Amino acid sequence: MGWGDLGVFGEPSKETPNLDRMASEGMLFPNFYAANPLCSPSRAALLTGRLPIRNGFYTTNAHARNAYTPQEIVGGIPDSELLLPKLLKEAGYLNKIIGKWHLGHRPQFHPLKHGFDEWFGSPNCHFGPYDNKAVPNIPVYRDWEMIGRYYEDFKIDRKTGESNLTQIYLQEALDFISRQQVRQQPFFLYWAIDATHAPVYASRGFLGTSQRGLYGDAVREIDDSVGKILKSLQKLNISENTLVFFTSDNGAALISAPNQGGSNGTFLCGKQTTFEGGMREPAFAWWPGHISAGQVSHQLGSVMDLFSTSLSLAGLQPPGDRQIDGIDLLPVILQGKLIDRPIFYYRGNEMMAVRVSLYKAHYWTWSNSWEQFSQGIDFCPGQNVSRVTTHTQEEHTKLPLLFHLGRDPGERYPISFASDEYQAVMERISPVVEQHKETLVPGEPQLNVCDKAIMNWAPPGCEKLGKCLEPPESNPQKCFWPH
Amino acid sequence: MGWGDLGVFGEPSKETPNLDRMASEGMLFPNFYAANPLCSPSRAALLTGRLPIRNGFYTTNAHARNAYTPQEIVGGIPDSELLLPKLLKEAGYLNKIIGKWHLGHRPQFHPLKHGFDEWFGSPNCHFGPYDNKAVPNIPVYRDWEMIGRYYEDFKIDRKTGESNLTQIYLQEALDFISRQQVRQQPFFLYWAIDATHAPVYASRGFLGTSQRGLYGDAVREIDDSVGKILKSLQKLNISENTLVFFTSDNGAALISAPNQGGSNGTFLCGKQTTFEGGMREPAFAWWPGHISAGQVSHQLGSVMDLFSTSLSLAGLQPPGDRQIDGIDLLPVILQGKLIDRPIFYYRGNEMMAVRVSLYKAHYWTWSNSWEQFSQGIDFCPGQNVSRVTTHTQEEHTKLPLLFHLGRDPGERYPISFASDEYQAVMERISPVVEQHKETLVPGEPQLNVCDKAIMNWAPPGCEKLGKCLEPPESNPQKCFWPH
Numbered sequence: 019m020g021w022g023d024l025g026v027f028g029e030p031s032k033e034t035p036n037l038d039r040m041a042s043e044g045m046l047f048p049n050f051y052a053a054n055p056l057c058s059p060s061r062a063a064l065l066t067g068r069l070p071i072r073n074g075f076y077t078t079n080a081h082a083r084n085a086y087t088p089q090e091i092v093g094g095i096p097d098s099e100l101l102l103p104k105l106l107k108e109a110g111y112l113n114k115i116i117g118k119w120h121l122g123h124r125p126q127f128h129p130l131k132h133g134f135d136e137w138f139g140s141p142n143c144h145f146g147p148y149d150n151k152a153v154p155n156i157p158v159y160r161d162w163e164m165i166g167r168y169y170e171d172f173k174i175d176r177k178t179g180e181s182n183l184t185q186i187y188l189q190e191a192l193d194f195i196s197r198q199q200v201r202q203q204p205f206f207l208y209w210a211i212d213a214t215h216a217p218v219y220a221s222r223g224f225l226g227t228s229q230r231g232l233y234g235d236a237v238r239e240i241d242d243s244v245g246k247i248l249k250s251l252q253k254l255n256i257s258e259n260t261l262v263f264f265t266s267d268n269g270a271a272l273i274s275a276p277n278q279g280g281s282n283g284t285f286l287c288g289k290q291t292t293f294e295g296g297m298r299e300p301a302f303a304w305w306p307g308h309i310s311a312g313q314v315s316h317q318l319g320s321v322m323d324l325f326s327t328s329l330s331l332a333g334l335q336p337p338g339d340r341q342i343d344g345i346d347l348l349p350v351i352l353q354g355k356l357i358d359r360p361i362f363y364y365r366g367n368e369m370m371a372v373r374v375s376l377y378k379a380h381y382w383t384w385s386n387s388w389e390q391f392s393q394g395i396d397f398c399p400g401q402n403v404s405r406v407t408t409h410t411q412e413e414h415t416k417l418p419l420l421f422h423l424g425r426d427p428g429e430r431y432p433i434s435f436a437s438d439e440y441q442a443v444m445e446r447i448s449p450v451v452e453q454h455k456e457t458l459v460p461g462e463p464q465l466n467v468c469d470k471a472i473m474n475w476a477p478p479g480c481e482k483l484g485k486c487l488e489p490p491e492s493n494p495q496k497c498f499w500p501h
Numbered sequence: 502m503g504w505g506d507l508g509v510f511g512e513p514s515k516e517t518p519n520l521d522r523m524a525s526e527g528m529l530f531p532n533f534y535a536a537n538p539l540c541s542p543s544r545a546a547l548l549t550g551r552l553p554i555r556n557g558f559y560t561t562n563a564h565a566r567n568a569y570t571p572q573e574i575v576g577g578i579p580d581s582e583l584l585l586p587k588l589l590k591e592a593g594y595l596n597k598i599i600g601k602w603h604l605g606h607r608p609q610f611h612p613l614k615h616g617f618d619e620w621f622g623s624p625n626c627h628f629g630p631y632d633n634k635a636v637p638n639i640p641v642y643r644d645w646e647m648i649g650r651y652y653e654d655f656k657i658d659r660k661t662g663e664s665n666l667t668q669i670y671l672q673e674a675l676d677f678i679s680r681q682q683v684r685q686q687p688f689f690l691y692w693a694i695d696a697t698h699a700p701v702y703a704s705r706g707f708l709g710t711s712q713r714g715l716y717g718d719a720v721r722e723i724d725d726s727v728g729k730i731l732k733s734l735q736k737l738n739i740s741e742n743t744l745v746f747f748t749s750d751n752g753a754a755l756i757s758a759p760n761q762g763g764s765n766g767t768f769l770c771g772k773q774t775t776f777e778g779g780m781r782e783p784a785f786a787w788w789p790g791h792i793s794a795g796q797v798s799h800q801l802g803s804v805m806d807l808f809s810t811s812l813s814l815a816g817l818q819p820p821g822d823r824q825i826d827g828i829d830l831l832p833v834i835l836q837g838k839l840i841d842r843p844i845f846y847y848r849g850n851e852m853m854a855v856r857v858s859l860y861k862a863h864y865w866t867w868s869n870s871w872e873q874f875s876q877g878i879d880f881c882p883g884q885n886v887s888r889v890t891t892h893t894q895e896e897h898t899k900l901p902l903l904f905h906l907g908r909d910p911g912e913r914y915p916i917s918f919a920s921d922e923y924q925a926v927m928e929r930i931s932p933v934v935e936q937h938k939e940t941l942v943p944g945e946p947q948l949n950v951c952d953k954a955i956m957n958w959a960p961p962g963c964e965k966l967g968k969c970l971e972p973p974e975s976n977p978q979k980c981f982w983p984h
Contacts, residue, residue: 025797028511028766030531030781030910032797042525048513229799229859229907276909283511284766286883298513314508314515316712376712400769400913403883424712426759427513430883 019214020270021298022283023237029281031229033238036245037264041302044309045351050301050319051361052268053343055290057143058086058120058465059364060267060321061210065101065121065132067325067336067344071364073099074461075121082368082382082411083499084290085465087120089142089153089473092494093464094122095132100337102325104133106206109332112136112198116190117210118143122464124472130162134208137161138190141474143215144168144183147176154474154487163479170485174219179232181219187211188243192250199254206328209247213240216274233278248304258307261331261351263324265301269294272399286429287398287407290501291385292363292370293429294378296397303351317350318361318373327351341459360450366499367463369455371418374447378429379418381451384411386501397501403430420444468497502697503753504781505766506720512764514712516721519728523747524785527792528834533784533802534844535751536826538773540626541569541603541948542847543750543804544693548584548604548615550808550819550827554847556582557944558604565851565865565894566982567773568948570603572625572636572956575977576947577605578615583820585808587616589689592815595619595681599673600693601626605947607955613645617691620644621673624957626698627651627666630659637957637970646962653968657702662715664702670694671726675733682737689811692730696723699757716761731787741790744814744834746807748784752777755882769912770881770890773984774868775846775853776912777861779880786834800833801844801856810834824942843933849982850946852938854901857930861912862901864934867894869984880984886913903927951980 025032026041027048053063059070066073074096077085087094095101103113114136119129123141130137142156147169155167166172174181191209198205213219213236220235224242228234244264251257270280272288272295282288282295289296301319303309322344326336330346343362349355363371371380385391385398388409398407405412406419406429420433420440433440471492480486508515509524510531536546542553549556557579560568570577578584586596597619602612606624613620625639630652638650649655657664674692681688696702696719703718707725711717727747734740753763755771755778765771765778772779784802786792805827809819813829826845832838846854854863868874868881871892881890888895889902889912903916903923916923954975963969 022511022767028505030767031799031907032529032531046515048515231905231908234907276905276914281767281910284505284513284764316514400884400886400889400911402885406883422714422759424514424717425714427764428883431759 019237019266019300020280020282020288020295021285021300022281023214023270024300027300028283031234033228033230033234034241036241036248037300040244040248040262040264040304043306043311044302044304045313045315047301047303047315047317047319049316050265050299051321052266052297052299053321054084054364055268055292055296056084056086057215057267061120062095063343064267064321064324065103065208066095066099067102067322067342068099068340069322069343069362069364071367071458072341072343072461074464076364076366076463077465077497077499078367078463079466079496079499081366082370082384083366084501085366085497085499087122087142087465088468089123089156090468090470091122091465091497092124092467092469092472094124094127096462096464097126101132102328103135103206103208105329105334105337106332107133109204109334111204111206111332112201113206113208114194115139115208115210116187116194118212119210123474128162136194139187139210140168140212144174144212144217150487157474157477159477164477164483164485165479166483167485174217176217178225179219179235180222180225182221183219184211184213184236184239184243185221188246191247195247195250196254199256204332211240214280216271216278218278231277233280237280252306258305260305261308262304263301264304265321266299267321269296269298272397273395275399284428286401286403287385290397292365292380293398293407294423294427297363303347305351309351313354315350315354315356317347317356318359319347320344320361323347360454362454367460369451372447372451373423374450376422376424377443377447378421378423379444379447381415381418382411382413383408383419385409390500406430406432418444418447465499466497467494469494502720502749502783503763503765503771503778504768504783505764506753507783510783511766514717516711516713516717517724519724519731520747523727523731523745523787526789526794527785527787528796528798530784530786530798530800530802532799533748533782534804535749535780535782536804537567537847538751538775538779539567539569540698540750544603545578546826547750547804547807548586549578549582550585550805550825551582551823552805552826552845552847554850554941555824555826555944557947559847559849559946560948560980560982561850561946562949562979562982564849565853565867566849567984568849568980568982570605570625570948571951572606572639573951573953574605574948574980575607575950575952575955577607577610579945579947580609584615585811586618586689586691588812588817588820589815590616592687592817594687594689594815595684596689596691597677598622598691598693599670599677601695602693606957611645619677622670622693623651623695627657627695627700633970640957640960642960642962647960647966647968648962649966650968657700659700661708662702662718663705663708665704666702667694667696667719667722667726668704671729674730678730678733679737682739687815694723697763699754699761701761714760716763720763735789741788743788744791745787746784747787748804749782750804752779752781756878756880758882767911769884769886770868773880775848775863776881776890777906777910780846786830788834792834796837798833798837798839800830800839801842802830803827803844806830843937845937850943852934855930855934855937856906857933859905859907860926860930861904861906862927862930864898864901865894865896866891866902868892873983889913889915901927901930948982949980950977952977
C-alpha cells in the first residue's frame, strides 16, 4: 500500500473514512518509512528491529538487487535473530500473527518457532494459481498445520477479483481479541494482511464499490476491517489499554498500475525503488486516553521502531548483544518529542540513500534495468526525472544527489552541487553515512539460494486434506533477482 | 495554489491546520476546478459564472495560448458582462474586493464600476519591481484612488521575501466584516489575495517557519489568515449566517518549483496546462449550523459555481439572457445531492479536454513549446508521460486521449483505443462535446491587444502622492502569448 492510498494522505477519492478517522483520533506520522522497498525484508525488519542488511534478508548474488522469500527460497529468518513476539513472551504476552508471514516457508522458519503462539495465514503471497506440478499453490496454515491452499480451498477468482480472504483475516482478528479480553492476558496481534498485494482481490460486498477500481475495493475493505477492529476494542473496553499502529511494508507497486497498483501520492516512483514512493508509508498511532486526537508528528519513523516501541510498552529492554535500528517512539507518541535519527534506504546489499532531517542524499540511483524496462516493466511510469530515475545503476558516492524533501517531496529538483546549501548539508550527512558503513556488520545473506525441492509440496496437514504433492529432486541454485 | 498544498489534500508537511480544520468542519470538494489554468480568466469566470471563451478572457492571436491581464493589456471585463457583486446589490448586499482584481486595469474596468462598493488591492499581480520608466510599478488602490505602489509604498523585499501584504489584506477583511456586522447589512467579500503568486513573500513572523521554504511560509500565512477570518465570524456571531468558500484560481506553478512553486499532489503538471495539476483546486465550503462537519462531496465543481451558488443564497436568479456555466451548488452543499455536469478545460480559444464523471478526454495536449522548454521553462518538471506531455501541440480530436481519473488521477495511463471501455465512454462524452461546441458563441476576445501607453503611469490619486509618471506614445500591438 502506498502513502497516497488513504484520504488523510491525499487520495482524491477519499474512500478510507475509518483509517482517516483513526489517524485524526491519534497521531499521524507523515515521515514514516518501510525498512525496505520490498515486502519480506521490510517485515523481517519490523519483527527484528534491524535493517535487512543485518538480519540477513538480502542477497549478494548481484549488486543492489531486491530479494524476498518466494516458495523456492532456501533461507529465512535465522535462529540467531530475536523476534518481537519471542521477547514479548517474557512480559506475559500472547502473540498471534494473522496473514502473510514471509520470513521463510521451511519448517525451521515457522512463525510458531519464532515466538508466535498462534498463526492463521500463509507463508507467502497469494501469487498463482500454480499448477501443483511445476509450482504448488500456496498453503494457508492454522498454527502448525496447513488447512488448505490458495485458489483451491481459499478461493480467489482472478477473473473477477472476488475473494473473502480479508474477511477471514478480519474474523480471526476479532475472535482473537475477544478471546484475549476474556482471558485477561496481554496480547500482541500482528495483523499482517495480504491485501492490497497484486493480484488484487476483494470480497463480494466491496467489489465495484470504489472510484479507483479493484485496487480501491481492496483498500476499502481494509479500511472497513480496521474500523471494525477498533470498534471491537472499544466495545470490549480495552481500547485504552491497546496501542494500535497502522502502516505498510512498502510503497504502492506502480508496475501494476493503474488497474492493480496503488498511489504514492506526490512521491517519486514506487515499490522496488529507494525513491520516496518506494518506502514512505502511511502511518499513525491510535491509543484513546493516551494519545490525544489530531496530532501530527514529523518524527522520522520506521517500521523497525515498532519493535523497540512495543518492547518499551511491555516494560522490556531491547537485546543488548546486537545492533538495533528501531528506536522507541513512546517519547514521540506520548510526549511529542522529536528524536534525531537517520533513515537508510537499502536495495539488497547496497545503501542507496540516506535521509537526515529534511534532506535526502542518494549514493546510488536505479529504477530498473533497460532490459526489463524494454519489456514493459516500469517502477516509475510517467515519472522520468533526468539524472534521477535511471535504467542503469548510477553511482553518486563521491557527489551524492541531494534533495530537500520539504520543498521537493517528489525528488525532482536535485540541489546544485555548487551551492552553499549542498556543501553545508553534505557536511552533516557524510559523517552519519561513514559511521554507519564503518560499524556495519552485515548478516549472512539469506536470499541467495533457491531450490524447487523445498517448495510447499507437502506441508504438515497435507495428509489429512489429501493435498500432499511430490517434490522434485533437490537442485540448489543461486536465486536470480532481476531488480 | 495547488491541490496538493494543503494538509487535507495530502501535503506531507501538514502545515495548514486552520484550512484543514475548516475543511473538516464543512464539506470537502476533491473534484473542484479552476475555470482556466491561469489567473485572470479563472477570476473573470468566477465573477461572471461564464467560461472565459464566453466572457472574453481569452486570445485569438494564436491557437490555444494562455492569456491574462498584464499592465499593457488594452482589454478587460466587458461592460456587457454581469458580475456577481452587481447582481447581489439587488438583494441589498454590500460588496468588497480585497486583493488582486485582474480583470483589466484601465478606468472603465475598475471594480467599483462593476458592482463592487469597496476595493483594497491592486489591478495586477505584484510582478516587478519595475523601473517606472519602461514599466511602472503596480498601483495599490483604496476604492477609486491609488494609495501607493508595490515595492515603493507597499514593500516587498525580493531578496528576503519579506512583505506584510497578506497581513494588510487580512486586516482589511477583519475590519470590513466587523463594520458589516455593526451595519447589519448583508455582504459579499471577495478575499482575492495575491499570495502565493511568485515572486513569493510572507510577513516577518512567518518567514522561515515552514518545512517547505518561502512558498510554504506564504501558505502558512494564508492558513493563519483564514483561521482568523473564521474566528472573527464566530466571535461576531455571524458564522451561521455566512457561507465561506475556499479555493484557488489555478494550479501550483511548477515553473517556479521547488523554491517558489507549490504542489499539485498526485496530479500531472501545473499552472498553464490543462492536465489536472493545472486546474484541480483545493476547495471546501464552511457554514456552521447549515453544513454538517466531515462531509466529502464528489460533485464536479468549478469556481464558476460560486457565481450561481451566491445568487441562489441571496434569493436571486442568474441572468436569463446569456449562457451561464456555473451551477447552483446549494443542493449539493445542503442536501448532499450530485448534479451531472461536464468540466471543460480550455487553453485560450481551444477546448483542450473535457471531464464527464470520472473520465477525462483530451482533444488537444500541449505542455509548452520546444523553444521555451529548451530555455528551461517547464510546466511538467520530472513528469514526462509518453504521448501525454508534449512540446508540440498535439491534436486528438478524432481519437481523444482518455483517462479514468479514479484509477489514474495522475493521467499516466491512457485507456486503450481498442478497449470496450474506450468505446463505451467516448459514446457518452462525444455528444456532450458536440453539443457544447455547436451552441458555443465565443465572446469578443479581450486579450488580443497590448499597448504600453495604457499602463498604470498615472492612476487617479497619483498627484497627491507625487507618483504620476509620463506615459509613452500609444502603440497598440498584438499581444504575444508564448504558452
